[in-house]
Every structure is written in structure tokens, then in C-alpha cells.
Amino acid sequence: MxxxxxxxxxxxxxxxxxxxxxxxxxxxxxxxxxxxxxxxxxxxxxxxxxxxxxxxxxxxxxxxxxxxxxxxxxxxxxxxxxxxxxxxxxxxxxxxxxxxxxxxxxxxxxxxxxxxxxxxxxxxxxxxxxxxxxxxxxxxxxxxxxxxxxxxxxxxxDGVGGGNFLILADTKLNALKASEVAVREMQKIPNTILPFPGGVVRSGSKVGSKYKSLLASTNFEYCPTIKGVVKTALSKAENSVLEIVVDGLTKYDVTLSLKAGIKAIIKLGKKSGVKSISAGNYGGKLGPFHFHLRNILK
Amino acid sequence: MIKIQLTPRIIIDSDLNLEGLSSIDISKFNQSKLETFRIKYRNKICFLRNIFKINVEKDSINKIIIKKSNQFFQNLGFKWRSDLLEVFGNAGSFFGANMTGGKVVLHGSCNNFLGSNMEGGEIIVKKNAGNFVGSSSFGNLVGMTNGKIIIHGNVGNFLAYKMRRGLIMIKGNVGDNCANFLIAGTIIVSGNIGNDFCLGMKRGSLVLNKKPKNILIRFKDCGIHELNYYKIFSPLLKNLGFKKALVFKKFTGDRTNLGLGEILISENY
Missing domain, CATH: 3.30.70.520 (Alpha-Beta Plaits)
Structure with missing residues (x-):
């Protein structure tokens, strides 16, 4: 899409x-x-x-x-x-x-x-x-x-934690600008927070590590500087990725927040340097709340 | 929801004990049960229908309305649990005593022991109240333990004697011996206060809008402070005549029994 x-x-x-x-x-x-x-x-x-x-x-x-x-x-x-x-x-x-x-x-x-x-x-x-x-x-x-x-x-x-999406852009600065626009819109949604610094995460993680003592480690699929050596999720034009994480009181609140953020970025269009929007998951096995990006935008 | 209106059929000129009124479950209303409900008049048990004309209507909330009441209507709202009791006229003693919940409104004055041993709920009196408001009644070690009493007029002596917790607000003046042996709770007085208040006070707060004639030597001056806590009450305090800035002169005591109660005198008068 x-x-x-x-x-x-x-x-x-x-x-x-x-x-x-x-x-x-x-x-x-x-x-x-x-x-x-x-x-x-x-x-x-x-x-x-x-x-x-x-x-x-x-x-x-x-x-x-x-x-x-x-x-x-x-x-x-x-x-x-x-x-x-x-x-x-x-x-x-x-x-x-x-x-x-x-x-x-x-x-x-x-x-x-x-x-x-x-x-x-x-x-x-x-x-x-x-x-x-x-x-x-x-x-x-x-x-x-x-x-x-x-x-x-x-x-x-009860609350819902860990709703997220990834902004894949051509440059670091463009990814940052787009994320700022998204955060501004998402902060208007009640019953939700963006817990990371300025609402944005640059060190997205995956579960586990080659080091046994670590519970989580860098999500290398989205790390642009090693895309030649790992199975990457990035295209050639995508050189910077930032993530926005949302916690909310209900699934509905998180959905509203994600929708506001993604729509704000889409509104920026091609000139923003944003190439695509993705999301972080663990194959659906860990968390019961799934936010399908395309459904959110409907 | 049901509104039950009780209007006296006869002139009440002797004690009418209405302490059982709180046991009427309005939500499970039953006309025949209500008519044969027993009350005491002139120390004789009689049916409610013999004393009152009973009128039942649908309403937005469950309530009992009593019209044309006078000082012989004793124990109105005694052990009141829920719903609304509205009384038009004066009332006798023990109005709202031992009540645990709900709301009781009196559009008149009442005699002694208003809200004594009260455990919850709200009492509003539109005119004056007698002695021992919110106090402990006979055989009890503590007075009211929770709830709210708002009196628009004046109050007699021994207000909040041995009060344990709760809130009492008085728009008018208060007699002597107010807040004696106060254990905890808050009393707010907008008018003047009599003599010998706060004797043996242990904890709790007496908030005064007008400077009293004298403060006992047993209370220590703690200076003038802006107390943010009372901002929680600021809409209520404004209605009682307190001005916007909540700056108080604070006295702590009664230090003869190492009490930590506080007398707060508004600096805005």
C-alpha cells in the first residue's frame, strides 16, 4: 500500500x-x-x-x-x-x-x-x-x-504498552523531522504517552542477544550501517530509521495515537524524505494486542 | 425511582419518633408495607398511615419528603443509609444521628445532637441547629466518624465534641465549647465563635473566618501560612465567605495533653 x-x-x-x-x-x-x-x-x-x-x-x-x-x-x-x-x-x-x-x-x-x-x-x-x-x-x-x-x-x-511504528527515511535529519511532526500530533491524543526521549527511539530492540545475559539487543534488520552484512529490512534508499512507541490505557487509545502519527507523516509526502512506514513485532507470539498498520489507516 | 411524600394528617404536638424511617427500602417499594409501617407517637406504636397522608410518585431519584414537620419530629434521618430525605419545617433532636450514607436536607432549624455519631453521608440544614452537633451522644466515646454537615445558620454549644473524623461547615455563629476534645476532622466556621473552644483538642482542624476574642495559652502560635490543602475546599470556602487567598494564622494545641490539633484563623477578614 x-x-x-x-x-x-x-x-x-x-x-x-x-x-x-x-x-x-x-x-x-x-x-x-x-x-x-x-x-x-x-x-x-x-x-x-x-x-x-x-x-x-x-x-x-x-x-x-x-x-x-x-x-x-x-x-x-x-x-x-x-x-x-x-x-x-x-x-x-x-x-x-x-x-x-x-x-x-x-x-x-x-x-x-x-x-x-x-x-x-x-x-x-x-x-x-x-x-x-x-x-x-x-x-x-x-x-x-x-x-x-x-x-x-x-x-x-489495566493498560496497553508497546504500540509502535517505524519511520524509514533517506537521511537521519529527514527521519528526525518526520518523527517530530508525528510526535506533535500523537501527544494530542488523551490517555496515551510516548515514553522515550522526545517521544522517539533510535535504538529499537529485538528479543534476545548472542550474549546470554542480555534480554534484548539491537534490531539489526533496521540498522542502516550494517545492512550489507545482515538480512536487512531496508532498501537502498532507506538510510535512517526512527521508532515511535506508544503506551495507552486501552487498545483504542493506542490505535488513535498510531493513526494520528502515521497520518501526520503521510501528509508530509514525498518531499519529507520518508520512504516507508513499518512496525515492530515478534511474530505475534508475545503480545496479544496487534495493530495492523493498514487497518489503522482505514 | 420513587418519591414518597409524607404530610401529617393531624397536628403533631407531642414526640413523634421517626427513627425507623431509614429501614424503609425505597428501591423495593411496597404500598401496603409502607402504610402499615410502625412509628411511635405519644409513646404508642401506630401505623404510618394514621399519622401521615402518603403520596407516592415517580421521580429521578429515590427520596422521602416530609412536609409540615416541627420540633416534635424526633430522630429524623436516624441511621439513614442511602437515598435522599428532605424535610420541610423544623425538626427535633437527633436529626441525622448515626447516619451512614445518603443525604438529609432540612429546610428549617433543629434541636440538639444533629449528626451525632454520624458515620457517613451528608446533612444540610438551611437554618439553625442546637447543641452537640456532630458530637458523641450518650454512652459513646467518640462523636461523628465520617460524613459532611453543612449548616447555613447558627449552632449552639458543644459543636463537634469528641468528633473523630468528617467535615462540619457553619455559615453562621457558633456557641461555647466548640471542638472540645476533638480527636480529628475539620470544622469550618464562617461567623463568630464563643468561649472555651478546642479544650483538650488532640488533633483535627478548626478553621475560623473571624478572629476569636482570645486564644488559650495552651495553643502555640505557629505563624502565618498559606495552606494549599484548603484550596481543595476553596469553592466551598468561598461560599462561606472566605476570601480567595487562603492565608491562615496557625495555632497548634492543646499542648497540655500534647495535642497536635490546629486552629486556623483566616488572615483575610
Missing amino acids: ISNSIKIFDTFAEAFPMKCSRLIVTAETEKWARTAANSFTGFATSVIGCGCESAIEKTLSKNETPDQRPGVSILIFSMSSKELSKQILNRAGQCIMTSPTSALFSGNDGDIKIKLGNSLRYFGDGFQISKKVDKKRFWRIPVMDGEFICEDYAYQV
């Missing part, structure tokens, strides 16, 4: 069920809310090495936050409930609580609780104050700039 001179491979992206939670970080100004959130979501690009995948979902206005201050919403994904709880608690304690004027709230409801203020309260050394508003409990922990307000629990919900 060729759309606006860009080839769309008849393949699919393979994604996995993950555990997810949404958090809301607020502060006196949007700048400090974002600073706290950036700290929280740092080193959270892939579950392979970081334990979780996390990014800012969107910026929230004063009217959208529980304490009527500017804020941001964060989505965090992990493979297990235990790991998700651990990552949230560690990051909340070290990155949000330490950030000036910040407060932390749960951004979703669910049946499975994740300790938040319920554990962080002990930092208050007995001077912490518990407050219950309707069915939610908040903790007021005395800190050096006043009080750190933190909700008692965050809540776990």
Missing part, C-alpha cells in the same frame, strides 16, 4: 498488557509542576531497563486539578503490580515530595490501591495530618516550604 508516495508495509505492531496508573502533580506555577513531573518521569523510557515507562500525559489548568493550582497529569506503566507500586512510591518520594510547592494526587479510580501518602506520611515523623474529604484521604506532611499534600492511594488500572 502506497499513500502519498510513502509505502505502508503490510505488517503490525505488537503490544502487551501492562499495569498502569495516572497521577496528578500540582504546584504554585506550571513551571514547577512540570519540573516535578519531569523529574518523576525521568529514566522511565522502557520496562526493559527502567522498571517502568512514564511520561507527562497533558498539562492541566487550575480548574482541572483537585487543589485549584496548575498541574500536569502523568501516566506510568509497568509489567507487574508490584513493580508499579515500587516505582510510583520511590519516584513520588524522591522526585515529587522534594520538588518545591508540589502536591500529588491520584488521577484515576480503580479497585487496586497503590500506596502513596499512606507510606510517604512517615516522613512527617508524627507531625503529619490526615484529612478525609468525601471518600478520599489526603496527607499533609510538614516540609521546609510549608506542607506537602499527598493523596493516600493511587489506583492501578
Whole structure:
């Protein structure tokens, strides 16, 4: 299938069920809310090495936050409930609580609780104050700039992680420009995040390695500098590949995000230098969620 | 959904005990059962139909409406569990006491022990309330343990005595001995407060919009602070007359029993 001179491979992206939670970080100004959130979501690009995948979902206005201050919403994904709880608690304690004027709230409801203020309260050394508003409990922990307000629990919900597509372009710069355009559109889709730096991955991986200790290694089929020595997936004109990975709350959200990204690139056309769009999968054996590129575009 | 409207057939001039009203399951409504529902009037058991004219209609939510009530209507909303109870007129004592859920609205004033030992739900009183609002009643060690009480008028003495948790908001003035032996919970008062408040306070918060006559020496001045937590309540506080910036003078106590309760006095008055 060729759309606006860009080839769309008849393949699919393979994604996995993950555990997810949404958090809301607020502060006196949007700048400090974002600073706290950036700290929280740092080193959270892939579950392979970081334990979780996390990014800012969107910026929230004063009217959208529980304490009527500017804020941001964060989505965090992990493979297990235990790991998700651990990552949230560690990051909340070290990155949000330490950030000036910040407060932390749960951004979703669910049946499975994740300790938040319920554990962080002990930092208050007995001077912490518990407050219950309707069915939610908040903790007021005395800190050096006043009080750190933190909700008692965050809540776990099911999510989908690893939706992706590959941008195959003639040059590195063109691949980068196209990916930036796609990321801009994909970031507008609610309930999704792009966990990698700037939303883009250059080191796409495959499962396994010749080195036994490694779980994943470079996806050599898409590495242009070794295309003469391996079974390559690249044509002669394709000399740079970038991947965009999406995590979302539902399969539908991920589909919308992939569609927005791919359509944005197709719109750029031949001049963009993008030759084709493909997707990463493991033969359909590992992940239950399959995103067929051609179906997405229908 | 069903609306049950109860209007007295007779003039109620003696105690009418309506504590069993919460056991009416509106969702499984049954006309004959309702008519033969037993209540106590003048210490005698009688059928609901003998005292009230019962009118049933379809509505968007399940609710019971009581019209022409007066101070002899005791225990209205006692152990109320769900749905809405709306009362037009005044009410007697123990209004919404021991309630666990739902919403109770009184378009009038009530006597003592409003919401005492309350465990959940919401009470709204459009006029005044008597003594011991949200407090522990006879034989109980703690007062209300959850829920919300909003009073648009004034309140008597011993508000929130031994209150354990929950939220009480008062638009008018409060009498003496408010928040004595407060264990936890939040009380917000827009009007004036009487004497001897917060004696023996352990934890919890008393938020005042107007400066009290004096603060006991047993409370320690912790300075003036902008407390973000109260921004969660800011729409409610604005309705109560608090201004936009939530800056408070904070006192902590009662330090004679090493209490960590807080008295917050709005700096915006």
C-alpha cells in the first residue's frame, strides 16, 4: 500500500498488557509542576531497563486539578503490580515530595490501591495530618516550604504498552523531522504517552542477544550501517530509521495515537524524505494486542 | 425511582419518633408495607398511615419528603443509609444521628445532637441547629466518624465534641465549647465563635473566618501560612465567605495533653 508516495508495509505492531496508573502533580506555577513531573518521569523510557515507562500525559489548568493550582497529569506503566507500586512510591518520594510547592494526587479510580501518602506520611515523623474529604484521604506532611499534600492511594488500572511504528527515511535529519511532526500530533491524543526521549527511539530492540545475559539487543534488520552484512529490512534508499512507541490505557487509545502519527507523516509526502512506514513485532507470539498498520489507516 | 411524600394528617404536638424511617427500602417499594409501617407517637406504636397522608410518585431519584414537620419530629434521618430525605419545617433532636450514607436536607432549624455519631453521608440544614452537633451522644466515646454537615445558620454549644473524623461547615455563629476534645476532622466556621473552644483538642482542624476574642495559652502560635490543602475546599470556602487567598494564622494545641490539633484563623477578614 502506497499513500502519498510513502509505502505502508503490510505488517503490525505488537503490544502487551501492562499495569498502569495516572497521577496528578500540582504546584504554585506550571513551571514547577512540570519540573516535578519531569523529574518523576525521568529514566522511565522502557520496562526493559527502567522498571517502568512514564511520561507527562497533558498539562492541566487550575480548574482541572483537585487543589485549584496548575498541574500536569502523568501516566506510568509497568509489567507487574508490584513493580508499579515500587516505582510510583520511590519516584513520588524522591522526585515529587522534594520538588518545591508540589502536591500529588491520584488521577484515576480503580479497585487496586497503590500506596502513596499512606507510606510517604512517615516522613512527617508524627507531625503529619490526615484529612478525609468525601471518600478520599489526603496527607499533609510538614516540609521546609510549608506542607506537602499527598493523596493516600493511587489506583492501578489495566493498560496497553508497546504500540509502535517505524519511520524509514533517506537521511537521519529527514527521519528526525518526520518523527517530530508525528510526535506533535500523537501527544494530542488523551490517555496515551510516548515514553522515550522526545517521544522517539533510535535504538529499537529485538528479543534476545548472542550474549546470554542480555534480554534484548539491537534490531539489526533496521540498522542502516550494517545492512550489507545482515538480512536487512531496508532498501537502498532507506538510510535512517526512527521508532515511535506508544503506551495507552486501552487498545483504542493506542490505535488513535498510531493513526494520528502515521497520518501526520503521510501528509508530509514525498518531499519529507520518508520512504516507508513499518512496525515492530515478534511474530505475534508475545503480545496479544496487534495493530495492523493498514487497518489503522482505514 | 420513587418519591414518597409524607404530610401529617393531624397536628403533631407531642414526640413523634421517626427513627425507623431509614429501614424503609425505597428501591423495593411496597404500598401496603409502607402504610402499615410502625412509628411511635405519644409513646404508642401506630401505623404510618394514621399519622401521615402518603403520596407516592415517580421521580429521578429515590427520596422521602416530609412536609409540615416541627420540633416534635424526633430522630429524623436516624441511621439513614442511602437515598435522599428532605424535610420541610423544623425538626427535633437527633436529626441525622448515626447516619451512614445518603443525604438529609432540612429546610428549617433543629434541636440538639444533629449528626451525632454520624458515620457517613451528608446533612444540610438551611437554618439553625442546637447543641452537640456532630458530637458523641450518650454512652459513646467518640462523636461523628465520617460524613459532611453543612449548616447555613447558627449552632449552639458543644459543636463537634469528641468528633473523630468528617467535615462540619457553619455559615453562621457558633456557641461555647466548640471542638472540645476533638480527636480529628475539620470544622469550618464562617461567623463568630464563643468561649472555651478546642479544650483538650488532640488533633483535627478548626478553621475560623473571624478572629476569636482570645486564644488559650495552651495553643502555640505557629505563624502565618498559606495552606494549599484548603484550596481543595476553596469553592466551598468561598461560599462561606472566605476570601480567595487562603492565608491562615496557625495555632497548634492543646499542648497540655500534647495535642497536635490546629486552629486556623483566616488572615483575610
